[in-house]
Amino acid sequence: xxxxxxxxxxxxxxxxxxxxxxxxxxxxxxxxxxxxxxxxxxxxxxxxxxxxxxxxxxxxxxxxxxxxxxxxxxxxxxxxxxxxxxxxxxxxxxxxxxxxxxxxxxxxxxxxxxxxxxxxxxxxxxxxxxxxxxxxxxxxxxxxxxxxxxxxxxxxxxxxxxxxxxxxxxxxxxxxxxxxxxxxxxxxxxxxxxxxxxxxxxxxxxxxxxxxxxxxxxxxxxxxxxxxxxxxxxxxxxxxxxxxxxxxxxxxx
Numbered sequence: 001x002x003x004x005x006x007x008x009x010x011x012x013x014x015x016x017x018x019x020x021x022x023x024x025x026x027x028x029x030x031x032x033x034x035x036x037x038x039x040x041x042x043x044x045x046x047x048x049x050x051x052x053x054x055x056x057x058x059x060x061x062x063x064x065x066x067x068x069x070x071x072x073x074x075x076x077x078x079x080x081x082x083x084x085x086x087x088x089x090x091x092x093x094x095x096x097x098x099x100x101x102x103x104x105x106x107x108x109x110x111x112x113x114x115x116x117x118x119x120x121x122x123x124x125x126x127x128x129x130x131x132x133x134x135x136x137x138x139x140x141x142x143x144x145x146x147x148x149x150x151x152x153x154x155x156x157x158x159x160x161x162x163x164x165x166x167x168x169x170x171x172x173x174x175x176x177x178x179x180x181x182x183x184x185x186x187x188x189x190x191x192x193x194x195x196x197x198x199x200x201x202x203x204x205x206x207x208x209x210x211x212x213x214x215x216x217x218x219x220x221x222x223x224x225x226x227x228x229x230x231x232x233x234x235x236x237x238x239x240x241x242x243x244x245x246x247x248x249x250x251x252x253x
Contacts, residue, residue, distance in 0.1 A: 008036040014049040015064040030116040046070030060087040060126040070146045077134045078149040087126035169206040179233035203240045
């Protein structure tokens with residue numbers, strides 16, 4: 001009785017340069033003689049890549065690292081929160097020194113121009129990448145995220161960092177406030193401050209606010225010691241600790 005042929009490996013190609021994606025398709029055609037596969041989509045930016053991955057559920061993603069806006073490592077971080085995360089194979093033009101991080105963290109990567117034999121080997125052992133490994137890659141190649149990813153009612157929500165008014169620590173969660181919504185995030189305020197310190201300012205031990213959203217800072221009426229800050233797009237004022245008040249006044253001068 002003949003065995004059923006294996007299901008083809010479903011692939012998503014992500015690169016901001018169309019010639020690079022065409023090259024990948026050509027090399028994949030060569031690989032298909034040894035390994036059943038099919039391309040289920042292409043994307044030229046991170047946001048579209050995540051959208052494709054959520055809809056098409058690819059088995060693996062061939063993912064460029066150097067892309068404008070959201071880079072490949074950030075895309076991979078967000079994809080780990082999908083209901084069925086794909087395996088990730090990075091494609092990169094980094095030099096020897098830079099891709100040592102990939103070697104150390106046992107992440108599969110392909111140097112451009114991609115060769116058929118090397119690609120076939122990578123696809124045959126394609127596997128999921130853990131969040132810890134992605135964090136290590138991010139530390140090796142520091143670059144603040146452009147979006148935060150949160151799960152809401154079974155869907156992945158991407159929140160642009162530029163739209164966030166404040167982060168506030170409450171119990172074991174962080175409240176992420178935008179002009180229209182509130183979200184809950186499971187990260188530490190210290191980690192967020194380290195990553196986004198150029199954009200966000202600590203006003204209290206439990207709160208960071210967007211620097212470019214600050215409209216006013218002053219003393220709370222009827223109090224000699226209490227202070228507040230007002231943000232564009234937020235009706236209610238936020239309390240400022242006495243310790244942070246003088247530092248903020250200096251920064252805002």
